[in-house]
Ligand SMILES: Cc1cc2nc3c(=O)[nH]c(=O)nc-3n(C[C@H](O)[C@H](O)[C@H](O)COP(=O)(O)O)c2cc1C
């Protein structure tokens with residue numbers, strides 16, 4: 085897959101033209117999937133498949149420190165690659181881009197740089213200065229510039245429109261099963277295993293620790309049943325604690341710790357993908373390590389029950 089990150093100089097070499105899906109695509113959720121299916125379908129017909137999204141962190145009108153996304157740029161890239169998309173663009177959403185007239189976006193980017201034969205959007209998609217660009221404008225310019233517009237109706241689940249905003253709310257509240265329904269896969273976090281205090285192994289509950297990433301949304305602190313994908317492709321189950329470990333931690337840094345069931349290998353530095361399947365309980369301050377350990381053992385039983393039934 086070709087990945088343009090934070091780069092304006094895009095030039096796609098394509099014989100037949102491209103099929104371009106437009107949007108933020110945070111999460112690649114069940115609604116986005118309808119657009120991505122169109123991209124993949126037309127890729128099979130010889131068009132170059134492009135997911136055109138933005139890197140919003142370069143824009144001064146947003147308070148970038150407060151922006152949180154379901155997937156990081158790296159995770160977006162990983163998922164797009166897994167789906168088989170040809171090109172992922174994360175265009176810099178700087179002040180100049182925010183003030184670009186929608187007609188200029190069509191002519192300069194969609195036509196000249198991407199050679200769009202098809203443009204795929206949801207019914208409410210807005211783009212360009214003050215979001216003046218919409219489906220109507222895309223259709224109006226289509227004849228002159230020789231592309232076709234595919235408009236996808238908004239997908240609903242249980243009568244609720246699937247959106248990244250709604251899914252972020254579910255995640256922040258720890259409603260992992262519901263988030264999974266709307267995403268079409270469990271919420272996950274990824275990263276390399278770092279060294280912790282190594283206290284876990286002294287209480288026979290060793291944990292693989294990941295550091296939280298700036299800009300990623302995390303669910304409410306607490307304990308979750310989890311599924312773990314190891315670097316070599318193995319899939320394991322376990323239990324994950326997200327929090328600042330008030331019982332033992334003095335610096336109160338937030339960590340993500342996963343105890344993998346029936347597993348005893350050195351996986352420091354390895355890249356893990358940890359899917360959070362189900363919230364078990366909030367984090368608590370215990371009177372001591374033995375009380376904490378007893379609770380952790382009870383948590384493992386609950387997690388196994390939820391995972392294996
Ligand atoms: C399933 C699980 C539940 C946990 N629950 C709590 C908790 O409620 N309160 C707390 O202070 N720490 C909790 N912890 C964090 C432990 O304090 C931490 O794993 C242990 O101190 C080992 O830390 P280390 O990985 O830095 O060695 C939990 C850890 C796990 C794996």
Ligand SMILES: Nc1ncnc2c1ncn2[C@@H]1O[C@H](COP(=O)(O)OP(=O)(O)OP(=O)(O)O)[C@@H](O)[C@H]1O
Pocket residue numbers: 106107108109110114115116118119204205206207208209236237238239240245246247248249250
């Ligand atoms: N439920 C949906 N069904 C079909 N298409 C959708 C759905 N949600 C979004 N889209 C379309 O997918 C593209 C990317 O969506 P985008 O990420 O911008 O919207 P969103 O998920 O509603 O995000 P947010 O909640 O942050 O506004 C857009 O063209 C949008 O119209």
